[in-house]
Amino acid sequence: MENKIYEAQQEKIRLLVSGYLAAEERATLLRQAQSDPELADEIEFSRGLALALQQPELVAASALIAQTIRQEGFPPPLPPKSAAPGSAVWPWLLGIFGAALLTGGLFWAGIFDLFDSREERIARSFMEPLENVLYTPESRNDLSDLKTGLAAYEQGRYREAIPHFERRMRHQPDNTIRLYLATSYLLAEQPEKAIEPLEIAANSQEMPIREAALWYLALTHLKLKDLAAARAALLRLEPSAFYNDQIQQLKSQLER
Amino acid sequence: MQFDKRNSMVLGTQEILQGLVSQDPDVFQHLYRKYGGMIAAYVRKNSGSDEDAREMIHLIMLKLWNSVREGHYHEQGKLGPFIYTLTANTWRDELRRRKARTTEQLDPARHQPFDEDSLEEAIVKNRQIEAIYQCLPQLAPPCSEIIRLFHLEEVSLQDIVAQMNYDYNNLRKRIFDCRKKLKKLVEDFLKKKYAFNRH
Numbered sequence: 325m326e327n328k329i330y331e332a333q334q335e336k337i338r339l340l341v342s343g344y345l346a347a348e349e350r351a352t353l354l355r356q357a358q359s360d361p362e363l364a365d366e367i368e369f370s371r372g373l374a375l376a377l378q379q380p381e382l383v384a385a386s387a388l389i390a391q392t393i394r395q396e397g398f399p400p401p402l403p404p405k406s407a408a409p410g411s412a413v414w415p416w417l418l419g420i421f422g423a424a425l426l427t428g429g430l431f432w433a434g435i436f437d438l439f440d441s442r443e444e445r446i447a448r449s450f451m452e453p454l455e456n457v458l459y460t461p462e463s464r465n466d467l468s469d470l471k472t473g474l475a476a477y478e479q480g481r482y483r484e485a486i487p488h489f490e491r492r493m494r495h496q497p498d499n500t501i502r503l504y505l506a507t508s509y510l511l512a513e514q515p516e517k518a519i520e521p522l523e524i525a526a527n528s529q530e531m532p533i534r535e536a537a538l539w540y541l542a543l544t545h546l547k548l549k550d551l552a553a554a555r556a557a558l559l560r561l562e563p564s565a566f567y568n569d570q571i572q573q574l575k576s577q578l579e580r
Numbered sequence: 581m582q583f584d585k586r587n588s589m590v591l592g593t594q595e596i597l598q599g600l601v602s603q604d605p606d607v608f609q610h611l612y613r614k615y616g617g618m619i620a621a622y623v624r625k626n627s628g629s630d631e632d633a634r635e636m637i638h639l640i641m642l643k644l645w646n647s648v649r650e651g652h653y654h655e656q657g658k659l660g661p662f663i664y665t666l667t668a669n670t671w672r673d674e675l676r677r678r679k680a681r682t683t684e685q686l687d688p689a690r691h692q693p694f695d696e697d698s699l700e701e702a703i704v705k706n707r708q709i710e711a712i713y714q715c716l717p718q719l720a721p722p723c724s725e726i727i728r729l730f731h732l733e734e735v736s737l738q739d740i741v742a743q744m745n746y747d748y749n750n751l752r753k754r755i756f757d758c759r760k761k762l763k764k765l766v767e768d769f770l771k772k773k774y775a776f777n778r779h
Contacts, residue, residue, distance in 0.1 A: 334755060335737065342734055369763065370731070372706045376713040377732040379699060382646060383713040385603055386703045389641045390710060392608045393616075398634050400616025500661070531625055532618070532664060 333363070341371045443554075446577050447546035450570060453477065454507050454536065470501070477504060482512040499525040499533045507540055515547040526560070539567045542574070551578070593659055600648045611641060615660070619667050626671060636674075639704045640667050646700055670701075708766055711773070715765035723758035730755055 333353075339345040340353055357364040376383050393400075440448075454477075473488030489505035502521040509518040522544060525537035542557035555578075558571055599607025619640050620633035628636070643666055647653040653662060703709050719727060722744065729735045729743070741748050 334752065338730070338734065368706060369708060369712075369759070371702065372709040372712050373727070373731050373759075373762070375699070375703060375706075376709050376716060377728070379703070380713065381649075382642070382699060383703055383709055385645045386638070386642050386700075387710040387713065388603055388605060388608055389612075389638050389645075392605065392612050392641075393634065393638060396609065396612050396616075398637075399620055399630070400637065401613055530664075530668065531622060 333366070337367055337370050340367065341374045441549055443546045443549045443551060443578075446574070447543045449577075450543055450574055451511060453480070453482075453511060454503060469495075473504065477508060480511075482508040486512060486514075493521075499528045499530070499537070503533060503536055503540070506537070506544075510540060510544055510547070515544045518544045526557075535561060535564050535567055539564070539570070554578075596659065597648050597653070600645050603645075608641065611644070612637070615640075615663050618660075618664065622664070622667050623671055627675065628671065632674075635704060636667065636671060639670060639700055642700045642704060643670065643698070707770070711766040711769045712762065715762060715769050718765055719758070719762055722754070723761055726751075726754055726758050727762065 336345060336349065336353060340350055345353070353363075353367075357367055469488040469492040473485045473492060476482070476485035476488065485508045486505065489501055489508060492501050493505060502525045506518040506521040506525065509515065509521075518540065522537045522541040525533055526541060528534045528537065538557050538561040542554045542561065545551075545553035545557060558575070561567060562571060564571060596607055596611070598604075600611075616637045619637045620630075623633040623636045624630070640663060644653070644663060647662075647666075716724070716727070725744070726740070729740050730737075735743070737748065737751060740746070741751055744751070746754065
């Protein structure tokens with residue numbers, strides 16, 4: 325921008341950037357900038373300068389993030405699996421094993437899955453609690469059931485979590501709580517109760533919720549030995565942003 | 581606890597939050613690896629390009645950092661839910677803004693000044709800002725002083741004249757020249773950065 329033009333505009337531009345320019349003058353200047361790329365660049369530079377001076381920590385954080393993206397490369401990797409499949413089930417199984425040592429008998433048969441079908445064993449190997457289910461409560465009213473339910477869920481006490489989620493659902497139903505409730509049913513060995521909430525959540529417009537619901541629906545049907553329904557759920561799920569690896573592994577196990 | 585097999589770091593939520601505030605590069609790396617794919621997938625599935633996805637990842641991570649710094653993140657749910665909601669809301673706002681630009685017959689792809697809703701968006705969308713921040717320390721006096729007084733402390737021209745004992749017209753020219761020097765530094769910085777990182 326030419327020296328003379330800028331000098332005439334410099335205080336106006338500064339007032340614009342700092343938010344002190346009168347509304348009408350602001351609108352005029354911005355309209356001018358739409359058809360004058362040099363003026364637009366000058367405004368952009370002034371704004372950048374003001375931000376760099378006034379928000380140095382924010383700009384430094386942004387620079388660090390930009391550097392991270394450059395170093396890591398784009399696109400980013402798919403999210404890593406948080407734990408080996410079935411890892412959430414191990415503490416539960418160990419608890420049963422301990423009880424079996426004390427009581428013996430038929431518990432041993434249960435522990436060693438002698439009566440479990442192949443489909444149930446496969447479903448159990450992929451079963452893990454929700455991790456990246458996405459939830460920030462919109463309403464902060466009465467969070468007690470939610471907090472108690474989530475605390476129990478995080479500690480693997482799924483039977484304990486269920487009534488809290490059920491109560492929360494009665495008052496403030498939403499798909500994320502449906503997912504927590506459904507997976508609690510599933511992990512508490514009540515798969516038949518998981519189907520309805522999962523079918524509803526599978527119609528969510530939010531991709532992560534829909535994908536999680538369909539994935540767990542597939543596992544639920546597998547647990548109930550309904551292979552056709554499990555395959556149908558997987559078909560609805562593919563291609564998946566979150567579960568692609570698990571889907572391929574599950575399919576290859578089912579085909580053996 | 582979250583286990584990142586690739587760098588063998590075990591990071592709990594508290595460690596992540598502390599690492600964000602202290603700007604620990606390992607924590608930013610962990611967050612990018614853990615949530616970057618999710619953010620990109622969401623944007624792409626909702627009419628966004630690869631460039632949009634990249635920008636959104638940058639923006640969401642910055643918003644997260646700022647939320648934690650300002651004490652707005654209360655960990656009511658998990659970190660993942662917070663990030664997803666942030667992504668969904670921010671991208672929805674961006675699409676709404678683009679639609680409005682189309683209606684006004686503006687170029688929807690061109691960033692319009694003061695179009696953003698937040699400081700974070702302004703910083704992410706203006707690629708010069710990081711360069712300006714890096715180049716400011718290279719400005720010697722009196723430019724560094726003039727820029728600080730005029731742009732940071734927003735001192736009026738008359739007051740700067742009195743403080744620095746300049747002639748009024750001379751000062752206006754000085755401001756222009758100092759900005760020109762800074763712009764040159766910024767241009768050179770950006771050329772080096774993009775030449776080095778070209779892919």
